[in-house]
Amino acid sequence: MTAGSSSDVAALLRRAADDAGAVTILCHMRPDADTIGSGLALGLALDGLGVDVEVAFPGPEELPAALRELPGSKLLVGPAHLVGQPVAVSVDAASVARLGALDAHFGAAEHSVVIDHHASNPGFGDIDFIDPAADCTAELVLRVLDDMGVELDVDIATCLYAGLTTDTGSFRWARPESLRVAARLLDVGVDGRGWSRRLFDTHPFSWFGMVSQVLGAAQLDRTACGGEGLVYAVVDATALADLSWEESESIVDIVRTAAEAEVAAVFKQVGAERWTVSLRSKNTVDLVPIARAHGGGGHRHASGYSDAGPIDEVIARLRDSL
Template sequence: MNRASASAVASALRDADSVVIISHVRPDPDTIGSALGLGLGLASLGIAVRCGFSGPEPLPSTLLELPGVELVQSLTMPSAGEVAVAVDAATPSRLGDYEAVFAAADTTVCIDHHVSNPGFGDLDFIDAESDCTAVLVLQVLDELGVGLSADIATCLYAGLVTDTGSFKWARPASFEVAARLLKAGVDGGKWSRVLLDSHPYAWLQMVSQVLGSSVLDETACDGRGLVYGCVNADAMADMSWDESESVIDIVRTAREAEVAAVFKEATEGSWTVSLRSKGAVDLVPIARALGGGGHTRASGYSDTGTADEVVARLRALL
């Protein structure tokens, strides 16, 4: 890992002819908010910027409301002198087809907060003690001397409020950052509603179905307990792919289980799996064993097969 400081990253960006910022596949508010916040900041300095993410899934409608979304585009290979920045991606594979765009740049930068990230850039600004990547982007912007506009603050707030579960598991430093962002002009009430408390009516039926068929195994995890549910592709047929992302936050509330899992079928036989722990079980080795990664208490991975097969592979490790 080529450990780098916010100052070193800022120096590389300041000297760039242009910058391409790449979010991870199936983008969430932290990866997009970080990209747009950084992109708007660099643009304010007169640096040419383009942002993008790979994959067939469109940007969730809630994130289309973020300032600077016009920076998101289909990405071509980098030009000479262009710096490529990966934001909130724990591995280069999380960049999907744009991994090649990242690798082809003259200078590559990784900004991330996942403890499982081994580092894959020329400059790796990785801090697992940060609650979100957006906070690290703010440090880079400060080093660049970028003024914190309401638009930039809003993008960064999107990452902060979602990755801390509306501050339920935020570290003290995150509250200080939140206060700064709110003072810069963020409408906290509006964005908490848009990002966390807004779903189509069909979401209620989907959640009811998943919860009704969920399984609790109190013997799993050495008696600490496992609760899990499955969201099949049919249940998501009338909704955007991202509507299944919040189900884990409901399933994890079962007090009898230390670990919670939600299996989400994107297309038939293709699954993404969200894992959550209350703290006694480190999820990173489990997710890594299945090809993924993340944090001690929040990790994930992808798998293929029938619902029974993907569930069985996880349960064999617990």
């Protein structure tokens, strides 16, 4: 593994383009807009240079509805149809485990690249371009494209914008550089208003019932985190009975608004006694060590992990680690 830069990645991908090579781009499980947007933006750019590109994410979950509308969907292939090319690029995966069963394709590649912004990422490629100072992986992909001399078009810019706006909470916690990037992408022609509506403000009517049920059972522990407070909610299979998995992703951004709690947690059921846990903090609590203690990772104020067992035990394990 070698710590790399955007220019290192660009040089490798430019050689692939010059040699009429082929590249596999791998997104992480339970894909969000940053991993898919980054993957499709990079894929569209390479496709435009004549590279044979395939973009994939591990199942079993399907791609969220809004992300199916992003440009570049022609490049997506199902895991069963993934060829596995000589160059493999992982985008926005904080660890090789986040690639699920697709990690075999990453490991088998002649050249492997990691592009990511998670502070917890240990590096797992031949070239690791990891920058925790970036708000999203899409920003890092843009740096690579700039170093390659790729001219942005509206399709590439739209994919990058999706990753940027979601990972900054619609720019609520964006760094100044992210706002400059957003302006650049909008200048190319991205429909910012339309994509904000698709990504943040569109839900099926049944989502209201799920939110009501989950928030009505939310719990507040004022004594947790040394008295700074913990608020948590559970999204079980019953609550999600008529909804797709991505509709639970918005819950943590509602729960985290509780004024009495520094830390928010949402436990989402993904199987029989199997859970993913989303964590958010406001100011003082660094979530990375907590998530790592449970086999996960992420950022200082936004992390996550997976756990298994009865929900009471899963909650208790988190509370013991705070």
